[in-house]
């Protein structure tokens with residue numbers, strides 16, 4: 079049986095940071111459903127935050143100010159010591175990436191360039207033009223090869239194996255051979271990224287189905303704060319490809335159909351650089367009130383920035399507009415609308431990235447520590463992935479060195495992989511039933527319509543009914559393909575279970591939380607309610623149903639006050 083000390087599921091920024099920080103004397107492997115360089119991290123555009131103070135307007139920046147902005151941005155739901163840990167670590171994380179070889183953009187004088195981003199008191203977002211994720215991921219990957227990390231590329235993990243409160247390993251599907259195989263591990267780290275494709279309109283890669291969260295949940299690990307889903311203000315209308323916040327950071331304007339910079343009505347001082355939840359709601363309000371174009375989008379205008387700045391700072395945005403929109407942002411405004419973008423919630427872990435189950439850890443977007451609370455600031459997610467990716471590598475290494483091999487784990491793991499194989503064979507033998515791709519389309523459509531930016535009791539209850547119906551229909555689904563090599567139908571089939579669980583936990587969390595906080599806006603409870611709701615939601619699967627618990631938010635120096643921008 080394949081066996082490792084540490085098995086890292088996910089080859090994005092968090093997974094590779096974990097691989098690089100793991101003890102080199104341990105047997106470490108990274109397993110990923112796509113080649114690591116195709117992980118969604120590669121698409122990150124705008125940048126990564128650290129209070130370096132390189133920008134002329136940033137000289138007074140500090141990790142304390144970064145911490146405060148993160149907590150205020152989170153609508154006071156972030157655990158303050160965790161946010162502080164991330165922001166304190168930010169500058170050294172950036173210098174470490176620089177020393178690894180990440181080619182950041184530079185200011186004259188050769189210092190790392192920084193740009194303003196939403197909700198930040200100072201320009202503190204470090205970037206490499208608008209390809210920041212790509213350059214970091216490629217550099218980390220090179221370093222991982224140099225360190226001889228073992229990679230299982232194009233292997234989909236289908237089950238997390240937890241038995242008697244211990245994590246034992248995983249079951250995986252090797253896309254190339256079509257086989258289902260058990261993998262034993264002393265420690266498993268999930269760095270499986272976001273679940274964006276549970277929604278129809280999303281900036282996420284199509285691979286982001288979120289099965290990591292679902293597997294953890296089904297194995298009995300709690301999911302935290304899942305009702306907090308980030309909707310990015312600016313995705314290209316029609317395609318929902320992200321147009322980075324960096325475009326507004328460089329000075330882009332948001333205009334309605336009357337040519338007005340409407341953000342002055344919503345966030346008069348921060349304007350276009352208010353936090354994402356506020357800007358996304360402002361755009362949606364303009365559209366809903368007839369001040370959008372074709373009732374569906376508004377304009378992001380970059381024309382006044384000029385060709386030179388656009389070519390130098392936003393070259394990929396220019397390419398995206400030309401290749402996917404057929405126009406140049408130098409000459410025409412970009413039609414944009416909000417779309418699902420990021421998951422603030424995730425697998426419940428502490429500041430060391432340990433879950434409540436010994437031997438199971440999580441970091442990056444799939445985890446909730448929580449540093450982003452109810453709303454993440456732009457540029458803080460790459461930072462979270464790098465900082466906590468490194469931390470989880472160390473935590474898991476220490477755990478393995480201090481733990482004993484679990485007896486009899488192999489027979490349990492083997493049996494679980496045989497069960498998975500049998501289920502697959504049974505589904506492939508069936509010759510009629512529901513088509514899983516059609517079920518997926520149904521799920522996405524009502525999640526975008528009913529569990530989106532503006533929520534209410536009626537829509538959320540209806541969404542829960544539709545999820546229950548989809549579960550019934552999913553039982554009748556079958557696999558039409560006769561070949562199991564590179565079988566995308568099996569990939570979707572095996573992840574769909576998780577998507578239903580994620581959709582249910584998001585929707586139920588949103589229905590229960592009868593207040594408005596950060597990204598979670600209830601039109602029927604439109605005020606923040608600290609007396610009742612300054613707490614984290616935890617959902618644990620018990621007898622195939624979600625059990626809801628709550629946990630206090632860890633408040634430090636910053637007492638919750640009303641957010642104003």
Ligand SMILES: Cc1cc2nc3c(=O)[nH]c(=O)nc-3n(C[C@H](O)[C@H](O)[C@H](O)COP(=O)(O)OP(=O)(O)OC[C@H]3O[C@@H](n4cnc5c(N)ncnc54)[C@H](O)[C@@H]3O)c2cc1C
Nearest residue numbers: 088089090091092111119122124125235271442443459460
């Ligand atoms: C278009 C876009 C632009 C962004 N821009 C920025 C930005 O400028 N700044 C910023 O801070 N944040 C940005 N973000 C957010 C940020 O990029 C992500 O939150 C972050 O990169 C997530 O990293 P990760 O390592 O957690 O996950 P990912 O990079 O998504 O990697 C997940 C990995 O898990 C693997 N995986 C998943 N499920 C399985 C499974 N079942 N079996 C095996 N492998 C599995 C995948 O193959 C992949 O390797 C952006 C996001 C998007 C979508």
